[in-house]
Amino acid sequence: xxxxxxxxxxxxxxxxxxxxxxxxxxxxxxxxxxxxxxxxxxxxxxxxxxxxxxxxxxxxxxxxxxxxxxxxxxxxxxxxxxxxxxxxxxxxxxxxxxxxxxxxxxxxxxxxxxxxxxxxxxxxxxxxxxxxxxxxxxxxxxxxxxxxxxxxxxxxxxxxxxxxxxxxxxxxxxxxxxxxxxxxxxxxxxxxxxxxxxxxxxxxxxxxxxxxxxxxxxxxxxxxxxxxxxxxxxxxxxxxxxxxxxxxxxxxxxxxxxxxxxxxxxxxxxxxx
Numbered sequence: 001x002x003x004x005x006x007x008x009x010x011x012x013x014x015x016x017x018x019x020x021x022x023x024x025x026x027x028x029x030x031x032x033x034x035x036x037x038x039x040x041x042x043x044x045x046x047x048x049x050x051x052x053x054x055x056x057x058x059x060x061x062x063x064x065x066x067x068x069x070x071x072x073x074x075x076x077x078x079x080x081x082x083x084x085x086x087x088x089x090x091x092x093x094x095x096x097x098x099x100x101x102x103x104x105x106x107x108x109x110x111x112x113x114x115x116x117x118x119x120x121x122x123x124x125x126x127x128x129x130x131x132x133x134x135x136x137x138x139x140x141x142x143x144x145x146x147x148x149x150x151x152x153x154x155x156x157x158x159x160x161x162x163x164x165x166x167x168x169x170x171x172x173x174x175x176x177x178x179x180x181x182x183x184x185x186x187x188x189x190x191x192x193x194x195x196x197x198x199x200x201x202x203x204x205x206x207x208x209x210x211x212x213x214x215x216x217x218x219x220x221x222x223x224x225x226x227x228x229x230x231x232x233x234x235x236x237x238x239x240x241x242x243x244x245x246x247x248x249x250x251x252x253x254x255x256x257x258x259x260x261x262x263x264x265x266x267x268x269x270x271x272x273x
Contacts, residue, residue: 003165003273005196006032009047010265012175012202012216012238013073020244025267028073029238031172031198035145035165041065042161042172047267048077055083064141067095068174069158070107079112079119089126096135096149097157105130135159150190152176154215162190168273169193171231174200174238177214178221183228192229195273198265199225201236204251219251223259234262235271 009015009027016026028045039055041048041063055063063083068074083089095104108130109121121128133139135151135158145165152158153176160173171191178184191197199222203211208218219236226234236255239248252264 002034002036003168003170004034004270005170005198005273006034006051006270007047007235007237007265007267008032008051009043009045009077010237010239010267011045011073011241012200013241015046015073016241020246021241023245023266024239024243024248024264026241027267028077029068029174030077033163033170035142035163038142038145039063040141040145040147040163043068043074044078044081045073045075046077046080049080049082052080052082052084056086061086061088062090064092064094066147066159066161067093067104068152068160068172069097069154069156070095070104071156071175074175075108075111078108079117084124084126084128087125090129091126092129092131092141094131094133096133096137096151096159099132099134103130103132148190150186152186153178153184158215160187160190162194165273168195170196170198170273172198174198175202175215176200176217177212178217180208183225187225188229191225191231193231194229195232196235196271197222197226197229197231197233198235198237200238202238202240219255219262220258223255223262226261227259232261233271234259235265236262237265239264 009030027047030047031042148162201219202216
């Protein structure tokens with residue numbers, strides 16, 4: 001029974017294709033979670049375009065797309081997710097922060113409406129279903145798979161996810177801002193004992209204070225949370241677009257010195273849980 005994640009987009013804020021962003025990648029947030037023969041997708045940043053092409057080649061016709069939130073860097077790949085245009089495919093889209101303000105379908109449809117995009121949501125010919133929930137809810141799509149959620153600290157709201165399968169767990173915790181010296185109990189409860197945590201590491205402790213209120217965290221806080229919650233492995237994620245490959249290599253070396261059970265996520269990297 002396979003349980004793995006593949007990183008299709010690891011950047012935050014905006015895609016940054018350039019010669020200085022080759023090794024670690026320039027696509028925005030998108031994670032593929034492989035649970036047996038099924039697929040769960042976390043976020044729809046620009047990385048989802050490449051994932052969609054891969055799903056078509058592999059013949060996967062069904063997926064669940066779980067969104068942390070709907071800031072552009074997490075949804076602007078959705079109009080380019082080719083499987084959603086193929087009749088006979090099915091895509092179930094969920095979000096946990098929009099129940100009181102119109103719901104996820106309305107947000108995605110607005111993104112694809114004139115004059116900002118020439119192809120409306122209705123052109124997608126797959127069977128699309130949209131579902132809103134409240135962060136903190138739990139649910140299951142497949143036998144043996146449990147999804148737990150928690151509210152994160154981010155402007156306009158965001159949701160963290162924990163996916164459990166085959167007695168193992170992975171967690172996706174982005175975008176969120178911590179309070180210095182006060183570990184986020186919502187996050188600690190969500191990630192307790194997880195095998196892998198993917199965490200918002202946009203900043204470092206040294207640069208964080210100038211960014212308070214922007215809704216992001218640091219790689220050092222990710223390590224502290226994982227150590228406190230007995231997590232086995234941390235993926236440093238949601239890289240600042242200003243961070244070049246050289247800067248990311250230096251960051252990874254520093255992080256491993258602090259805790260050897262961490263690594264920096266890269267586009268197209270695959271990790272077994």
